[in-house]
Amino acid sequence: MPETAPHTTALDITGWTCPAPLRDRPRVVMGHGGGGALSAELVQHLFAPAFGGEVLAQLGDSAAVTLGGVRLAFSTDSYVVRPLFFPGGGIGDLAVNGTVNDLAMSGARAAYLSCGFILEEGVEMSVVARVAEALGAAARAAGVEVATGDTKVVEAGHGDGVYINTAGIGLIPAGVDLRPQRVVPGDVVIVSGEIGLHGVAILSVRDGLEFGVDIESDCAALGGLVQAMLAVTPDLHVLRDPTRGGLAASLNEIAAASGTGVVIQEGRVPVPAAVGNACAILGLDPLYVANEGKLVAFVPREHADAVLDAMRAHPLGRHAAVIGEAVADHPGMVVARTGLGGTRVVDLPIGEQLPRIC
Amino acid sequence: MPETAPHTTALDITGWTCPAPLRDRPRVVMGHGGGGALSAELVQHLFAPAFGGEVLAQLGDSAAVTLGGVRLAFSTDSYVVRPLFFPGGGIGDLAVNGTVNDLAMSGARAAYLSCGFILEEGVEMSVVARVAEALGAAARAAGVEVATGDTKVVEAGHGDGVYINTAGIGLIPAGVDLRPQRVVPGDVVIVSGEIGLHGVAILSVRDGLEFGVDIESDCAALGGLVQAMLAVTPDLHVLRDPTRGGLAASLNEIAAASGTGVVIQEGRVPVPAAVGNACAILGLDPLYVANEGKLVAFVPREHADAVLDAMRAHPLGRHAAVIGEAVADHPGMVVARTGLGGTRVVDLPIGEQLPRIC
Numbered sequence: 210m211p212e213t214a215p216h217t218t219a220l221d222i223t224g225w226t227c228p229a230p231l232r233d234r235p236r237v238v239m240g241h242g243g244g245g246a247l248s249a250e251l252v253q254h255l256f257a258p259a260f261g262g263e264v265l266a267q268l269g270d271s272a273a274v275t276l277g278g279v280r281l282a283f284s285t286d287s288y289v290v291r292p293l294f295f296p297g298g299g300i301g302d303l304a305v306n307g308t309v310n311d312l313a314m315s316g317a318r319a320a321y322l323s324c325g326f327i328l329e330e331g332v333e334m335s336v337v338a339r340v341a342e343a344l345g346a347a348a349r350a351a352g353v354e355v356a357t358g359d360t361k362v363v364e365a366g367h368g369d370g371v372y373i374n375t376a377g378i379g380l381i382p383a384g385v386d387l388r389p390q391r392v393v394p395g396d397v398v399i400v401s402g403e404i405g406l407h408g409v410a411i412l413s414v415r416d417g418l419e420f421g422v423d424i425e426s427d428c429a430a431l432g433g434l435v436q437a438m439l440a441v442t443p444d445l446h447v448l449r450d451p452t453r454g455g456l457a458a459s460l461n462e463i464a465a466a467s468g469t470g471v472v473i474q475e476g477r478v479p480v481p482a483a484v485g486n487a488c489a490i491l492g493l494d495p496l497y498v499a500n501e502g503k504l505v506a507f508v509p510r511e512h513a514d515a516v517l518d519a520m521r522a523h524p525l526g527r528h529a530a531v532i533g534e535a536v537a538d539h540p541g542m543v544v545a546r547t548g549l550g551g552t553r554v555v556d557l558p559i560g561e562q563l564p565r566i567c
Numbered sequence: 568m569p570e571t572a573p574h575t576t577a578l579d580i581t582g583w584t585c586p587a588p589l590r591d592r593p594r595v596v597m598g599h600g601g602g603g604a605l606s607a608e609l610v611q612h613l614f615a616p617a618f619g620g621e622v623l624a625q626l627g628d629s630a631a632v633t634l635g636g637v638r639l640a641f642s643t644d645s646y647v648v649r650p651l652f653f654p655g656g657g658i659g660d661l662a663v664n665g666t667v668n669d670l671a672m673s674g675a676r677a678a679y680l681s682c683g684f685i686l687e688e689g690v691e692m693s694v695v696a697r698v699a700e701a702l703g704a705a706a707r708a709a710g711v712e713v714a715t716g717d718t719k720v721v722e723a724g725h726g727d728g729v730y731i732n733t734a735g736i737g738l739i740p741a742g743v744d745l746r747p748q749r750v751v752p753g754d755v756v757i758v759s760g761e762i763g764l765h766g767v768a769i770l771s772v773r774d775g776l777e778f779g780v781d782i783e784s785d786c787a788a789l790g791g792l793v794q795a796m797l798a799v800t801p802d803l804h805v806l807r808d809p810t811r812g813g814l815a816a817s818l819n820e821i822a823a824a825s826g827t828g829v830v831i832q833e834g835r836v837p838v839p840a841a842v843g844n845a846c847a848i849l850g851l852d853p854l855y856v857a858n859e860g861k862l863v864a865f866v867p868r869e870h871a872d873a874v875l876d877a878m879r880a881h882p883l884g885r886h887a888a889v890i891g892e893a894v895a896d897h898p899g900m901v902v903a904r905t906g907l908g909g910t911r912v913v914d915l916p917i918g919e920q921l922p923r924i925c
Binding site for chain 1: 583585589592593594595596597598599600601606609610613614617618619620621622623629630632634635636637639641642643644645646647678679681682683684685686687688689690691692693695696697699700702703706707712713714715716717718719720721722724725726727730732734736737738922923
C-alpha cells in the first residue's frame with residue numbers, strides 16, 4: 210500500500226480563532242450544557258454561525274418550519290440525566306415528555322418521535338429494557354408514536370449507561386403563532402404550577418448527596434394543557450417550559466428576545482415547602498431549579514383570566530398562578546419584587562446549579 | 568424534611584425477564600451497536616415491543632409518516648465515530664450525510680435537520696468549532712437546513728469528545744413507495760459505486776492500528792443521485808445505504824423483509840484495490856465493511872438499464888454496477904456466486920467487524 214499520511218486529509222483544526230465571548234474557556238466546561246449564559250454563548254457564537262439558516266436563529270424550544278404547505282414544529286433534545294431512575298420518573302419518560310413539551314411550546318401536538326440510544330458497553334440489558342418500557346409507556350400516554358430509532362454502543366468508560374436523543378414533529382394549529390417577539394408590555398405572566406420539583410428530586414438521589422425529601426419529579430407531557438389553553442384563545446403570545454436554568458432562564462430568554470422587561474412578584478411564584486427547604490439548605494434559588502412538567506405563558510391581558518381558569522381546570526395546571534407581567538421598563542431584564550417591597554434583578558444563570566438534570 | 572426513601576419511587580428494575588434471543592447476553596456488548604444480528608435482536612425483541620407503534624415496525628432506514636395530509640420521511644442516527652476526523656471527512660459532515668441519506672432511501676429530499684450534541688467536559692472548543700463548521704458546510708452542500716438543536720455536556724470520562732445525533736425530515740414525492748416488501752423475483756440489484764471505502768478509511772487512522780492507505784471515506788449526500796434515479800421512474804422498489812454491516816447487512820435486511828432470495832455475482836461488486844488489499848491483510852470481507860456515500864437499489868428489470876445509465880451520469884454514481892438479482896429461490900437468504908463458479912451464503916453479520924465507524 211502507498212505510504213501516504215492519511216491524517217493530512219483529515220480536517221485541519223489548527224489556526225482557528227475562538228470568538229471573543231468564548232475565549233476565556235478554550236475547553237468545554239459543564240456549564241456549556243447548563244442552559245444558561247454559557248450555553249447561549251456557545252449557540253450564538255459557535256453553532257448558529259457555523260450552521261447558518263434562519264430557523265435556528267429563532268432559538269425557541271422548537272423550530273416552526275413549513276413543509277409541503279404544512280406548518281410543523283420540529284425539536285430535539287438529548288437526555289443525559291443521572292441517575293437514570295429518580296423519584297417520579299426516569300430517563301425514558303423524560304426523553305418523551307421533554308421533547309413533547311418542546312413541541313407543545315409551539316402550540317403543536319406531538320405526532321411522531323425519533324429515538325436514538327447511545328448505550329455504554331456493559332450496561333445491564335434489564336436497565337435498557339426498563340428505560341425502553343418507560344419510554345414506550347410515556348409515548349402512549351402522550352399520544353405520540355416512536356416512528357424511527359437508532360442504537361449505538363460505546364466502550365465502557367465513554368458513556369454513562371444510557372444516553373437518549375429524541376426528536377419530534379407535530380402540526381402547529383392554524384392561527385397559532387407562539388414566539389417571544391409577540392410579547393408586549395401588559396402581557397400577563399402565568400406559571401402552570403409549583404416549580405423546582407424536578408431538580409430537587411434529581412438532587413435528592415445524586416451519588417454522595419442523597420437526602421430524604423417527600424417530593425417527586427414533575428416530569429409530565431404538557432400537550433393536553435396547552436391545547437386547553439389554546440381552546441380559550443389561539444392568541445397566546447409565547448410559551449416556554451422552564452427546564453435547565455429554571456424559570457429564571459426562560460424569563461430571561463423571553464425578555465431578551467422580546468425586548469420587553471419582565472417583573473415578577475416573588476411571593477406569587479408557587480414554591481412547594483419541600484423545594485423551598487431543600488433549596489435553603491443547599492444554597493439554591495428555586496427560580497433556577499429545573500422543571501419537567503411546567504410551562505410559563507405570556508398572555509394578552511384581556512385573555513388572562515379565562516386562560517388561568519382553563520389551566521386550573523386541567524390536572525397539570527391546578528396550581529397555575531399569575532406571577533407577573535411584561536413591562537416597557539428595563540427592556541430585556543427580569544426583576545423580582547420581593548416580599549419586603551424590594552426589587553432584585555433575576556439574571557440569566559451563567560452555567561448551571563445542577564449538572565445533568567435532564 | 569420527612570425521612571422517606573426516595574429510591575422506592577424510582578422504577579423497579581428487578582424481576583424483569585430477558586426475551587429469549589437476548590438472554591445469552593445480560594449486558595450490552597459492542598456488537599449491539601453494529602448493525603448486524605445483535606442490533607436486530609435488540610430492536611425486534613426489546614425496543615419495538617416496548618415502543619409499540621406500526622411505523623417503527625417497518626424498520627427501514629427512515630420512517631414514512633403522514634402529517635397534515637403530507638407524506639414525510641423521518642429518520643435519526645447518532646454518531647459516535649472515532650477518531651472525530653478521518654481521511655475524507657469527520658463526524659460533522661458524517662452526521663449530516665448519514666441522516667440525509669437515510670431520508671433519501673425513502674425517496675425524500677432532506678429539508679430540515681435537528682442536531683443534538685453531547686460534548687465531553689474538557690474537549691477543546693476548537694474541535695467543537697471545526698465539527699460544527701463541517702456540519703454546517705455539509706448541510707449547505709446537501710441543501711438541508713439545521714432548524715433546531717440541543718447541547719448537553721457530560722463529565723470527562725463519560726463521553727468521547729463529541730457525540731452527535733441528527734434527525735431529519737423531508738417530503739416523499741407523490742408516487743414514490745420504496746420498501747423491501749415491493750421487491751419481487753427478477754428485480755435487478757444495482758450498487759452505486761465502489762464499496763468499503765468508509766470503513767477502511769476509519770480503520771486506517773484508528774489508535775494503535777494506523778496504516779497508510781491511499782483512500783478516503785466516501786462520505787457524501789446521496790439526495791441528488793436518488794432524485795436522478797427517480798427521474799427515470801418513480802417505480803424503484805427499495806433503496807438502502809449500506810452503512811454499518813456493509814452491503815451484506817443491507818442485502819440481508821431486504822431479503823428478510825421481502826421474503827425473496829438475493830443472488831449477487833461477487834466479481835461484479837466494485838471493490839477498489841486498496842480496500843481489497845487492506846481487507847486481505849486485516850482478515851475482513853469487503854461486503855461487511857461500512858460505506859457512507861453508497862446505495863444499493865432493487866429495480867424492476869424493465870427499468871434497470873435506464874436507471875443504471877442515469878446513475879452513471881451522476882458524479883456519485885459513476886461506478887454504478889449491476890451486481891445481482893432478486894430470486895424466488897431460498898427466500899430471505901443472500902448468496903454470492905464466486906469467481907470460481909461456487910456459491911457461498913452471505914449471512915447477516917452477528918456484531919460488527921469495526922466498532923464505532925459512524
